[in-house]
Amino acid sequence: MASKAKPITSLLRAKLPPNTPPSVLTVPFVNNPLPPDSPRPNAVVCPAGTCHSAYLFEPHLAPDETSGLSHRLQIMSRNKSLSSVLISFAEKYYVDNNEGTYTPRSSYANSKEAQFSRMSAALSPEPPHQLSFEGYRHPIPPEDRARTLDALSNLALCTHDPRTKIPVVFAAGNATISDGGYALSLCSHYTVCSASATYRVTNPRRGLSFDPIGLSFVLTRLGVDDDDDVLSDLSLAMGRMVSLGGYEMSGTEMVGVGMGTHLVYPPGDGDEMVNLLEYELGNLTSFESQVFLERPRVTQAEATYRKQNAIWDDDDLVNQKYKNQTVHELLRDMTDGVSSKVGEVDIVTIAAMLKDTLERESLEGVIEGFKELQDNDNRLGRLAKDFLTKFEERSPLALAAVDKLLMKANDNSESLESCAAREKTVLMNLIKGKDYKNWVANGLEKVEWTHQSINEVSSDEIDELFGDDI
Numbered sequence: 001m002a003s004k005a006k007p008i009t010s011l012l013r014a015k016l017p018p019n020t021p022p023s024v025l026t027v028p029f030v031n032n033p034l035p036p037d038s039p040r041p042n043a044v045v046c047p048a049g050t051c052h053s054a055y056l057f058e059p060h061l062a063p064d065e066t067s068g069l070s071h072r073l074q075i076m077s078r079n080k081s082l083s084s085v086l087i088s089f090a091e092k093y094y095v096d097n098n099e100g101t102y103t104p105r106s107s108y109a110n111s112k113e114a115q116f117s118r119m120s121a122a123l124s125p126e127p128p129h130q131l132s133f134e135g136y137r138h139p140i141p142p143e144d145r146a147r148t149l150d151a152l153s154n155l156a157l158c159t160h161d162p163r164t165k166i167p168v169v170f171a172a173g174n175a176t177i178s179d180g181g182y183a184l185s186l187c188s189h190y191t192v193c194s195a196s197a198t199y200r201v202t203n204p205r206r207g208l209s210f211d212p213i214g215l216s217f218v219l220t221r222l223g224v225d226d227d228d229d230v231l232s233d234l235s236l237a238m239g240r241m242v243s244l245g246g247y248e249m250s251g252t253e254m255v256g257v258g259m260g261t262h263l264v265y266p267p268g269d270g271d272e273m274v275n276l277l278e279y280e281l282g283n284l285t286s287f288e289s290q291v292f293l294e295r296p297r298v299t300q301a302e303a304t305y306r307k308q309n310a311i312w313d314d315d316d317l318v319n320q321k322y323k324n325q326t327v328h329e330l331l332r333d334m335t336d337g338v339s340s341k342v343g344e345v346d347i348v349t350i351a352a353m354l355k356d357t358l359e360r361e362s363l364e365g366v367i368e369g370f371k372e373l374q375d376n377d378n379r380l381g382r383l384a385k386d387f388l389t390k391f392e393e394r395s396p397l398a399l400a401a402v403d404k405l406l407m408k409a410n411d412n413s414e415s416l417e418s419c420a421a422r423e424k425t426v427l428m429n430l431i432k433g434k435d436y437k438n439w440v441a442n443g444l445e446k447v448e449w450t451h452q453s454i455n456e457v458s459s460d461e462i463d464e465l466f467g468d469d470i
Helices: 008-014 022-025 063-076 108-112 117-124 142-157 177-187 217-220 230-231 234-244 251-257 271-282 300-310 325-334 346-351 364-371 379-393 396-409 417-430 432-444 459-466
Strands: 041-049 050-057 084-089 166-174 176-178 192-193 198-200 262-264
Touching: 008 117, 008 251, 008 432, 022 063, 022 325, 041 063, 041 177, 050 063, 050 271, 063 084, 063 142, 142 177, 166 177, 176 177, 177 217, 177 396, 192 251, 192 271, 217 234, 217 396, 217 417, 234 346, 234 396, 234 417, 251 262, 251 346, 262 325, 271 325, 346 379, 364 379, 364 396, 396 417, 417 432
Parallel strands: 050 084, 084 166, 166 192, 176 198, 192 262
Antiparallel strands: 041 050
16 A cells, blocks of 8 residues: 655655754745745745845745744854855845746846946846835734744844854845844844835834834944944933834934944945845855965874864864954945944934933933923924824833833843843733734724823833833
């Protein structure tokens, strides 16, 4: 009697290496064009020379896709046969008219036509497109909530490991990033933004707080790595502007305060920039081949000991400080040397103007300060009115939770990991609350929040959201 054939998914899982989660299959490694009848994944990984590229085609990923992407990035960032890992957004797919097959955008950078000068690439006729990414889709089904938030948190932290060797580059391009979508930047060593890219925090408009990726840690440290003490002193004011006041940061502002590392300008800031970046990264020497100075010679006994104790691959200390320097220099050249030193940007100017108001001890005090300024017939008054309007669009309970998260994160003892864990606790409790349910029911219509103003939110309600971490 013939044995029953196994489903293809079972066969694929049987081939997975030990300790590899099945979710990795949701982000396939694509080396050849996909046949017309094959499934269309929302994210894929493609080889491009010594660079491996992760392409995202949709603004949201399912929990398994997020987990699969995290595992792919983690493994690739430890693969010494690579020079780099690139994360970017791409058009869904395009059709090869000759064969009817579907190919991810990576074939552009791998094709012979892509092997031309940078000047030719900058004049590529390929039309630009703009994508957005916020991490996961709302509303979250109750059964998937914990899994969704854990997957997103793991994505943000997946390369924060001493075993990571290969630089990860996030080519944000001209995309709109919101809330937990910033996880792609947190798991990367470099974030390349177009001046037209944006970042915003929209969760309080849903009755929610930060997605659990450590945003409270990031937003209370804007500009702190800069040599400018004035910029560092505005960190809390800028963090409150973005998280509470709905301020949308441009790509220029993101790079200016440290949420991005490199800035590119039009016309070469769209798809052509990503294509060229992938092509150039793929032509770099792999990590293991980046040998600039001769390694010290050792005896056979010492060599055997190192190999047996798994320290053989890491003994090249003489070249260690030169590793990955080529990626840094490539990004510097492609962005005309523009990095985090882009000078004064709007968010800094506004934070300086409103510093006294934005740094008041309580959120109630901040709102009261804006009310005092709104009648001024100048830019200060217009800014105050705009922030007050955005406060009214957001859940008072969510705003109070976000502000407390910021205050707790604004401590030298905190870390990205500790803040992400706290954010998950608060978010899980808010997801179960009435405000989120009302937002889901009303969508883009005006939502009736549980509280009419921040003054109605009690300290006991906030403490309940934080659980033991109060």
